[in-house]
Amino acid sequence: MAGPLRFELVSPERLLISEEVAQVVVPGAEGYFTVLRDHAPFMTTMKPGVVEITGTGGEVRRIYVRGGFADVNESGLTVLAEFASRVEDLRPDEIARQIRDAEEDLADFGDDHIRRTAAEKHLNDLRDVQRWISPA
Template identity: 45%
Template sequence: MADSFNFELVSPERLLLSATATEVVLPGTDGEMTVMAHHAPTMTTIKPGVVTVQTAEGKTERYVVFGGFADILPSGCTLLAESAVAVGDIDREDLDRRLQNAREDHADAKNNNDKQKALEYLDQLTTLQGAILPA
């Protein structure tokens, strides 16, 4: 049996999950990463994506996050999300609004740096939409 650790997923509105986990997959800005017990201390930014939590009880829980950062220690992991919701509770209209806003931000960008950031965010949201919503 794998060792477990404490995991918390927090959004500005509330604590979404506080659980004992054996594995958590996070959408880090530099790529997906798997956190397990005794992980080296790390802090990473989070891009829009799906967080998958394997609990010590054997359940799998999935949450959509829209950015934030994760603080990882050997004894636990805390993900502070800009916004988060359980995958089953995702609101298609909210995701569509976020995509439209990202398109507008890209179109309104005044310089190459802002245009590139807006395009990256738009790409992340588009990928997220394809991963969690049926066609």
């Protein structure tokens, strides 16, 4: 098994995590990807979703992020999130309200293809977050 990966998660307010971990799953703009130690370097934007951090002892933590960047380099992985919150701190009723608002926005856009496409993406991202925070 690969050794530990240096991981940092930063939000505009503060450094949230800076430690050695086993692996991190990140919601990249093109889909979720997993980073282990010695991963090939690259940088990507992130979509709203959940960063899943597996510690060196096997414990798993989940952090909801709303956009930002992920930078994988020889030093490890740095996630620069526009917003970050522990999944257990998210309120299901607030996410449900945001989904209702997004559904109304989508209905209001009618034939405006560009705005409809953006609204559909936002709605799908919110539904993805709801999946992470809803009880099993």
